[in-house]
Amino acid sequence: MIEEKHIETNNEVLVKVEGLSKKFCKDLKTSLWYGVKDLVSNVRGNKQDRQLRDKEFWAVKDINFELRRGECLGLIGHNGAGKSTLLKILNGLINPDVGKVTIKGRVGALIELGAGFNPILSGRENIYNNGAVLGFTKKEIDSKVEEIIDFAEIREFIDMPVQNYSSGMKVRLGFAVAAQMEPDVLIIDEVLAVGDLGFRVKCLNRIGELLKNTAVIFVSHSMPQVARVANKVLLMRNGMSLIYTDDVSKGIQDYYSELMQVNSDGIKYGNGKVELLNFSLNGVDYKVVVLETKFQHPLTLTVSLHVKDEVTKYFISYGFIDVDTKIVANVFSSINNVDFSGKGQVEIETTIPSLLLGAGNYTISIAINQISPLGNRGEVYYYNSNIASILVTDVLTAVAPVQFVGKWSEKVIL
Numbered sequence: 001m002i003e004e005k006h007i008e009t010n011n012e013v014l015v016k017v018e019g020l021s022k023k024f025c026k027d028l029k030t031s032l033w034y035g036v037k038d039l040v041s042n043v044r045g046n047k048q049d050r051q052l053r054d055k056e057f058w059a060v061k062d063i064n065f066e067l068r069r070g071e072c073l074g075l076i077g078h079n080g081a082g083k084s085t086l087l088k089i090l091n092g093l094i095n096p097d098v099g100k101v102t103i104k105g106r107v108g109a110l111i112e113l114g115a116g117f118n119p120i121l122s123g124r125e126n127i128y129n130n131g132a133v134l135g136f137t138k139k140e141i142d143s144k145v146e147e148i149i150d151f152a153e154i155r156e157f158i159d160m161p162v163q164n165y166s167s168g169m170k171v172r173l174g175f176a177v178a179a180q181m182e183p184d185v186l187i188i189d190e191v192l193a194v195g196d197l198g199f200r201v202k203c204l205n206r207i208g209e210l211l212k213n214t215a216v217i218f219v220s221h222s223m224p225q226v227a228r229v230a231n232k233v234l235l236m237r238n239g240m241s242l243i244y245t246d247d248v249s250k251g252i253q254d255y256y257s258e259l260m261q262v263n264s265d266g267i268k269y270g271n272g273k274v275e276l277l278n279f280s281l282n283g284v285d286y287k288v289v290v291l292e293t294k295f296q297h298p299l300t301l302t303v304s305l306h307v308k309d310e311v312t313k314y315f316i317s318y319g320f321i322d323v324d325t326k327i328v329a330n331v332f333s334s335i336n337n338v339d340f341s342g343k344g345q346v347e348i349e350t351t352i353p354s355l356l357l358g359a360g361n362y363t364i365s366i367a368i369n370q371i372s373p374l375g376n377r378g379e380v381y382y383y384n385s386n387i388a389s390i391l392v393t394d395v396l397t398a399v400a401p402v403q404f405v406g407k408w409s410e411k412v413i414l
């Protein structure tokens with residue numbers, strides 16, 4: 001059941017979600033059959049919404065939260081956790097099976113790419129349509145339309161049918177309509193990720209401005225973005241709320257730890273001439289999934305190997321890979337002018353005196369390669385794309401993966 005009410009005071013609760021659940025069916029035929037049965041039992045007045053039938057599952061299960069004007073909820077969780085389903089219920093696109101949503105004021109939403117747009121109408125006509133749906137008069141929309149077009153930066157294309165827009169252009173228009181109409185509640189799904197970097201930054205800044213008067217629900221897989229805009233976090237797993245907290249950094253850490261459990265298997269290859277016996281990080285065995293550490297703390301990587309006699313000179317390179325699978329840092333023996341040639345059982349220790357990685361989760365890869373007589377990369381003795389993981393837990397540094405340590409000085413000139 002979704003209720004909309006009038007706004008009375010500032011800082012009041014604008015969104016209240018109580019015991020919200022939604023089930024789906026994994027199989028279309030069965031789902032249609034259940035639909036018919038439900039129609040009949042609803043007519044008879046016997047509702048059985050709380051029970052799951054064969055092939056059904058809870059996409060959203062018993063979610064509770066409230067949001068005041070000025071608050072931004074970061075809704076996070078891995079693929080299929082139930083975030084979009086929850087947003088669709090909040091936006092009234094689907095009905096919950098159990099529970100209640102109370103929303104006060106106007107809702108601006110950017111949920112599915114192109115949803116809410118009529119593809120055969122132009123961008124300008126869609127602005128009017130969307131504004132009308134939000135309850136604005138033609139005169140009110142007239143006063144906003146230029147701002148919206150400017151914000152979206154698509155003036156050239158504004159009289160072209162939306163079906164010919166690129167996905168980035170649709171996001172620009174969708175966000176501009178949702179945000180420039182100054183809604184009381186703004187719902188933004190991951191679609192923002194489609195926009196280019198410049199536009200994303202502009203959107204995040206706009207969300208920051210709107211927050212003075214708006215309650216925002218923001219779904220993202222980008223933890224730096226969540227850290228930047230959210231002041232509350234709801235982490236979902238299998239439709240359920242795993243953590244609901246205003247300690248944003250704790251929520252983000254839990255998200256990363258979840259991710260590492262999902263992705264703990266790496267790719268391994270090599271010609272068998274070097275065998276990995278053991279690996280540890282700061283003395284903690286590599287079988288422990290995540291080692292927690294902090295920005296600028298030292299990190300010691302220790303690898304025990306069995307090196308066969310035919311092995312010649314070799315290098316070791318560790319890569320630090322972020323959640324977008326990008327290698328953001330290396331510690332590479334050749335760059336440090338070191339190489340190895342030990343045979344038999346060998347232990348090699350590498351110390352990084354100060355870890356300059358920003359907050360987040362990183363998997364560590366190891367590559368042990370022959371250095372050919374010409375000094376080039378030779379045979380691959382051993383490679384493992386995910387030997388261990390670290391979680392850097394200093395959220396203030398979360399915006400970029402690498403944080404330089406600068407020396408700063410200030411002079412007051414006048």
Ligand SMILES: Nc1ncnc2c1ncn2[C@@H]1O[C@H](COP(=O)(O)OP(=O)(O)OP(=O)(O)O)[C@@H](O)[C@H]1O
Nearest residue numbers: 024025026059077078079080081082083084085086
């Ligand atoms: N209409 C539907 N019918 C059946 N199952 C659905 C339907 N919509 C979503 N689901 C399922 O519900 C679960 C939750 O999906 P949802 O899209 O809400 O997850 P999400 O957290 O938004 O994921 P992502 O991060 O990948 O966008 C998934 O298992 C999905 O397959």
